[in-house]
Amino acid sequence: MRRAIFERLGAGGPLAVVDLARGLPVSRPAVSQHLKVLKQAGLVSDRQAGTRRLYQLDPNGIAALRGYVDEVWNRALLAFRAAAEADDDRQNSKEKEQP
Numbered sequence: 001m002r003r004a005i006f007e008r009l010g011a012g013g014p015l016a017v018v019d020l021a022r023g024l025p026v027s028r029p030a031v032s033q034h035l036k037v038l039k040q041a042g043l044v045s046d047r048q049a050g051t052r053r054l055y056q057l058d059p060n061g062i063a064a065l066r067g068y069v070d071e072v073w074n075r076a077l078l079a080f081r082a083a084a085e086a087d088d089d090r091q092n093s094k095e096k097e098q099p
Contacts, residue, residue, distance in 0.1 A: 002034045006057070009044065014054040065075055 001024070008020055021031040038044040041051055042061035046053045 001031070002038055005031060005034050006038065006043065009055060009057050014047075014049075014056040016049075016054055018052075020055065035047040 004024060005020055009015060017028050017031050017035065021028040021037070024031065026034075035044060035046070039046065039055075043058055043065065044055050044061070045058040045094075046055045048054075
């Protein structure tokens with residue numbers, strides 16, 4: 001559900017809870033609770049607009065998340081490369097041993 005809310009904010013810009021909840025299989029209070037968690041995580045910010053609160057993605061939080069994901073992805077790629085090279089070395093050793 002949080003991902004759906006996150007994606008709606010990314011596609012639609014600032015939105016009120018009522019607009020975010022429209023079409024989702026949860027209540028407006030449930031959407032508010034999800035927004036609270038996203039806000040605590042630094043991924044969403046809000047501002048008062050008359051009697052409503054508008055929510056939007058927080059660029060600073062998104063940048064931090066992107067940095068984290070990039071770091072994890074780079075480590076995974078390096079580990080995959082090391083494993084592939086080790087496998088290639090094993091294959092080459094076996095080929096040299098065969099007459």
